[in-house]
Amino acid sequence: MRIAVDTVVIVMCVMLVHSDIQPQRDFNLQRFAGKWYRVGLAYDSPGFVPxxxxxxxxxxxxxxxxNGNVNLTMWAIGPTGCHSKLxxxxxxxxPGQFTYFSARHNKVKDITVVETNYTEYALVLKHKRFDREYTQVALYGRSQKVKPEIIQKFKSFxxxxxxxxxxxxxxxxxxxxxxxxxGR
Structure with a gap:
């Protein structure tokens, strides 16, 4: 019985943590468009550690x-070199909240642009539910270097x-x- 109560409390806490996340006020997709670099990442999946x-x-x-949807093309270094994924x-x-279907995980994931000034940085939260809740927070910059106060904002968030x-x-x-x- 104690385990069931603990599980319910944990689930309720996780739901509260994510229910207070709101997207950027007056989010403007056209201003958000263009090139971004993922310069920071916080991820709570144990499979990510290696x-x-x-x-x-x-x-x-x-x-x-x-139609208001978005294509995101990402380039990243992997074991076989640089590759892109759409x-x-x-x-x-x-506005500022999106979903996408992850073929790799066979799950729908939620994406929220939590905060951006459009010209320097964006804080983005990715949320998914598997056998438990997983969350990823990313810091994006318009360049590969962002100001120390933006890095601190990301770490605090x-x-x-x-x-x-x-x-x-x-x-x-x-x-x-x-x-x-x-060409990019």
Missing amino acids: YRDKLRISMGMITPLP YQYERTNI AALRGFPKESVLMPPPAENCPPSGS
């Missing part, structure tokens, strides 16, 4: 579609979401990814 030291800054291109985000009724310090990463840059001359 990859922490291999992570590098990745680059993404946000392309709004006429994500198709579907808009929701709330991750801490408020319950991420321990060791799960918050500021990866080094990737070299030649996307490859020079790729």
